[in-house]
Amino acid sequence: MAALVREDGARGPERGRRGCEHYDRGCLLKAQQTCEECSTLFGEYYCSICHLFDKDKKQYHCENCGICRFFHLFTFSLCDSFVPRIGPKEDFFHCLKCNLCLAMNLQGKHKCIENVSRQNCPICLEDIHTSRVVAHVLPCGHLLHRTCYEEMLKEGYRCPLCMHSALDMTRYWRQLDDEVAQTPMPSEYQNMTVDILCNDCNGRSTVQFHILGMKCNICESYNTAQAGGCRITLDQQ
Secondary structure, rough: OEEEOOOOOOOOOOOOOOOOOOOOHHHHHOOOOOOOOOOOOOOOEEOOOOEEEOOOOOEEEOOOOOEEEOOOOOOOOOOOOOOOOOOHHEEEEEEEEOEEEHHHHHHHOOOOOOOHOOOOOOOOOOOOOOOOOOOOOOOOEEEEHHHHHHHHHOOEEEEOOOEEEOOOOHHHHHHHHHHHHHHOOHHHHHHEEEEEEEEOOOOEEEEEEEEOOOOOOOOOOOOOOEEEEEEEEEOOO
16 A cells, blocks of 8 residues: 655555555655656656656747747737647747747748747736747737737737737728728818828838828838828918
8 A cells, every 4th residue: 555654754544646556645756757666657748857747738848948838839920810739849949039939930930039938928917938828929029928919909909019010901001091092181181291100110201191090101001100290381381
């Protein structure tokens, strides 16, 4: 019968046995995947560094991250669909500058931000690096929890840190082009121009003022902000 080792060193009656018959609860054990006596498997997956026992979920230990990774897919926001995946290690690489594991399809296709995963999620202010919640890579390179990202899209479309568009807005911008064309401004505003700063390309341009939005002349985005006062041409004054 398996027994417990009490603080005084005496062995007491068995209580709630776990593992195999050779496992004495309360004893100091050497962490390992199988029992040395009967080869009972304690976990399909075992990490000798993290001492993590688990079912086989295609998880893996990343030496650069310092933890075991599982249910861990970083996605790129320009995709219209999202399918969470688990491992295997061959499907991921560790970006040394971002200092986190990313899906192989993002290699060379994401914007690097140094140690980005060590920052908290700007929505919930909780940790991202060790979180079990899937993280989402925005086109600007910042990270959000996937759940926080989905909640954010109910209220807006811009990264809360840099105001860059958090997803591909091209289709919406073209719809806005049609709305602007069908909504002429009153005659006193038709020759009014304004300086704008684009949050997507960081470019500056001077465009015609319109109440529905002011389009960047460089990247054709409407994710812009007024960067100066309005001006009216001399022939209109």
